[in-house]
Amino acid sequence: MTPAALLARGLSKRFGRAWALRDVDLEAPAGSCLAVLGPNGAGKSTLLRIAAGLARPSAGSLTVGELAAARRESRARIGFVGHETLLYPALTARENLLFAARLHGLGDAGERADAALAAAGLEALADRPAGALSRGQAQRVAIARGLVHDPDVVLLDEPFTGLDRPAAERLADRLADLHQGSRTVVLVTHEVSLAPRIADRAVVLAGGRVHYTTDAAPRDGPALEAAVAAASREAA
Amino acid sequence: MSRPVSESAPHPLSVASGRPSLWTSGALLAGLLLLYAFLVASAPGDRVQGVIQKILYVHVPCAFAAYLGFAVTGVAGALYLWRGDERFDRAALAGAEVGVLFCTLNILTGPIWARATWGQWWAWDPRLTVTLILWFIYLAYLLLRSFTEGSERGARFAAVYGIVGLAAVPLNYFAIQLFGGAAMHPDNLEGDSLGPGMGWPFAISVLTGMAAFWHLFRLRVDLETRRAALDFAGESGPE
Amino acid sequence: MNVLLAVLWKDLLTEWRSRDRVVAMLVFSLLVVMVFHFSLPGGASAQARENAPGLLWIAYVFAAVLGLNRAFAVELENDALSGIALVPADRGWVFLGKAAANVAVLGVVQAATAFAFGLVFDLDLARVALPLAGVVALGSIGICSVGTLFAAVAVRTRFREVMLPLLLLPLLVPVLSAAVRATASLAQTGEVGFAPVQLLIVTDAIYLIVSFVGFEYVLDE
Numbered sequence: 001m002t003p004a005a006l007l008a009r010g011l012s013k014r015f016g017r018a019w020a021l022r023d024v025d026l027e028a029p030a031g032s033c034l035a036v037l038g039p040n041g042a043g044k045s046t047l048l049r050i051a052a053g054l055a056r057p058s059a060g061s062l063t064v065g066e067l068a069a070a071r072r073e074s075r076a077r078i079g080f081v082g083h084e085t086l087l088y089p090a091l092t093a094r095e096n097l098l099f100a101a102r103l104h105g106l107g108d109a110g111e112r113a114d115a116a117l118a119a120a121g122l123e124a125l126a127d128r129p130a131g132a133l134s135r136g137q138a139q140r141v142a143i144a145r146g147l148v149h150d151p152d153v154v155l156l157d158e159p160f161t162g163l164d165r166p167a168a169e170r171l172a173d174r175l176a177d178l179h180q181g182s183r184t185v186v187l188v189t190h191e192v193s194l195a196p197r198i199a200d201r202a203v204v205l206a207g208g209r210v211h212y213t214t215d216a217a218p219r220d221g222p223a224l225e226a227a228v229a230a231a232s233r234e235a236a
Numbered sequence: 237m238s239r240p241v242s243e244s245a246p247h248p249l250s251v252a253s254g255r256p257s258l259w260t261s262g263a264l265l266a267g268l269l270l271l272y273a274f275l276v277a278s279a280p281g282d283r284v285q286g287v288i289q290k291i292l293y294v295h296v297p298c299a300f301a302a303y304l305g306f307a308v309t310g311v312a313g314a315l316y317l318w319r320g321d322e323r324f325d326r327a328a329l330a331g332a333e334v335g336v337l338f339c340t341l342n343i344l345t346g347p348i349w350a351r352a353t354w355g356q357w358w359a360w361d362p363r364l365t366v367t368l369i370l371w372f373i374y375l376a377y378l379l380l381r382s383f384t385e386g387s388e389r390g391a392r393f394a395a396v397y398g399i400v401g402l403a404a405v406p407l408n409y410f411a412i413q414l415f416g417g418a419a420m421h422p423d424n425l426e427g428d429s430l431g432p433g434m435g436w437p438f439a440i441s442v443l444t445g446m447a448a449f450w451h452l453f454r455l456r457v458d459l460e461t462r463r464a465a466l467d468f469a470g471e472s473g474p475e
Numbered sequence: 476m477n478v479l480l481a482v483l484w485k486d487l488l489t490e491w492r493s494r495d496r497v498v499a500m501l502v503f504s505l506l507v508v509m510v511f512h513f514s515l516p517g518g519a520s521a522q523a524r525e526n527a528p529g530l531l532w533i534a535y536v537f538a539a540v541l542g543l544n545r546a547f548a549v550e551l552e553n554d555a556l557s558g559i560a561l562v563p564a565d566r567g568w569v570f571l572g573k574a575a576a577n578v579a580v581l582g583v584v585q586a587a588t589a590f591a592f593g594l595v596f597d598l599d600l601a602r603v604a605l606p607l608a609g610v611v612a613l614g615s616i617g618i619c620s621v622g623t624l625f626a627a628v629a630v631r632t633r634f635r636e637v638m639l640p641l642l643l644l645p646l647l648v649p650v651l652s653a654a655v656r657a658t659a660s661l662a663q664t665g666e667v668g669f670a671p672v673q674l675l676i677v678t679d680a681i682y683l684i685v686s687f688v689g690f691e692y693v694l695d696e
Contacts, residue, residue, distance in 0.1 A: 014388065016385055052561060054560050055696035072565065073563070075561055075563040086554055088489055088552075091485070100558065103478060103482075372645040380641075380642060383633045389695070395692070399685065400621060400682070403682075404645070408648055411648060414670050414671070
């Protein structure tokens with residue numbers, strides 16, 4: 001299957017009277033890694049959730065490959081790591097991964113769960129209930145959960161939350177590796193300093209609108225930070 | 237499922253064009269009400285029940301209007317889920333509100349009539365009971381809408397509930413018929429229990445009831461459309 | 476189908492680990508039996524026995540509402556519900572899995588409650604245990620079908636505990652009237668007529684289908 005591109009056109013989303021996203025156009029070509037930056041309340045999480053098929057646009061469109069993100073076929077290709085871990089505290093790490101694998105219809109769910117644990121270096125925690133894991137450990141299991149079905153599009157919402165600096169940097173390296181495998185990655189974060197390590201393009205959102213995009217490799221951390229600061233001031 | 241690309245909230249100018257049709261439905265209603273009043277006043281009293289029987293001319297049209305309202309809610313809700321057009325959602329809400337209004341009137345006039353003719357305020361007969369259950373269902377619908385505070389998600393929840401509510405109507409009928417209390421309602425819908433001279437007043441009263449429903453429904457939809465237009469206008473200002 | 480089984484497995488396993496939902500439902504049910512016994516006149520008299528099937532189903536509905544609310548409250552922790560909504564299949568299968576788990580958990584509570592009822596109201600339910608189980612199962616399917624659908628709705632509104640009974644109870648009239656009728660005739664005569672069972676089957680079928688389709692829309696944001 002060819003890697004999928006993510007494309008938003010005129011995307012808008014309303015919750016009650018408030019517009020979380022207004023007329024957003026953006027693109028993550030197949031195989032690229034897009035960082036979505038911006039201050040709190042910018043609509044970044046909403047954007048990601050629409051891409052994952054969890055919410056539907058109020059207007060405009062968001063497609064993954066050729067199909068709308070909300071379609072079942074799109075959901076099969078997407079791996080989502082949200083703000084929260086999506087884990088069941090009463091189930092062990094392995095059982096959580098097993099459940100996710102089964103939801104995706106994987107026949108060899110057991111092997112996949114074990115492989116995901118191994119890839120994330122979590123074998124020791126396999127039989128620990130998810131409720132007993134530390135924030136950082138739970139986060140790693142959550143990421144393994146999002147990747148268990150080997151998706152071509154990976155969406156991550158603030159994956160660095162709750163991680164200390166060394167752990168965050170390790171995760172950033174791991175994400176950069178992920179991206180090498182021709183997957184399309186969309187990363188929402190407000191850790192602007194980590195974005196350049198992983199992403200090859202960036203977009204800055206504020207107040208639900210796009211304020212800045214760059215598709216040159218944003219190795220320039222300070223420029224990105226300046227763009228985010230400017231966007232925050234404008235939107236305030 | 238396709239989604240309209242453009243905003244589905246109406247442009248403020250298009251709201252104004254709803255006004256002429258409100259005048260039409262209002263005028264129609266006013267005309268019918270006059271005719272209705274005349275016919276009901278001059279209709280013969282029932283031999284057995286006396287003049288209280290005339291409450292039939294209110295009670296039955298209210299029932300029809302209520303059921304119509306609930307049907308609108310269910311169907312408009314389904315269309316909203318399918319097409320995503322907010323106008324369907326507004327129609328569903330209006331249908332439920334106006335339906336509940338007429339249902340309440342129906343439930344209030346029923347006991348007045350029952351007391352006069354059967355000697356008791358209430359009886360668990362099939363039609364009354366089903367109407368009561370329906371009242372509860374659509375009250376719950378309105379509560380659901382108010383507890384979700386006008387969000388899109390709330391509209392979707394309400395649409396699903398409206399559809400299930402509509403599906404429950406025939407089920408409730410069968411249930412009450414099979415197991416409920418003895419039927420005390422006159423089988424008046426079959427037509428022959430209406431005495432002579434009552435045919436026309438009855439027909440006009442039903443028509444008036446429909447016209448009243450239509451006018452109130454249009455008013456409510458108009459109100460809701462204006463509110464949506466206000467929200468839309470509020471957002472397009474400069475940031 | 477795999478999705479159904481996966482969700483069913485997950486729900487039952489989660490419940491087994493903590494057993495808090497089933498215990499709460501059970502204790503609540505037994506409390507209700509006790510309250511009925513003390514507050515209604517007649518004790519174990521013939522009149523009380525006539526009312527018993529209705530009371531039994533009231534107890535079942537209360538327990539069901541409690542369990543249904545809990546079933547989705549669990550999903551709100553860590554936003555697990557989104558994890559389920561991501562499934563690349565018709566979300567109706569998720570609904571069926573959850574509804575099946577709810578029926579199973581409710582079934583355990585119902586069996587215990589029926590036993591308690593039999594004791595308190597001096598009813599010999601053991602001899603009709605099998606057909607009674609069938610009737611109770613049909614009733615539970617009706618309750619848990621629209622119950623699961625609207626629990627998913629109620630848990631994301633304000634006043635979630637209050638919302639579910641408000642939404643659910645009027646819809647359950649066909650199920651309850653048929654179930655009570657069937658239970659009463661089983662308890663009194665040992666036989667059950669075709670009419671209540673037929674109504675239960677038709678209602679269950681309609682509610683299951685509508686809930687299956689509706690669940691897709693209910694999981695969206």
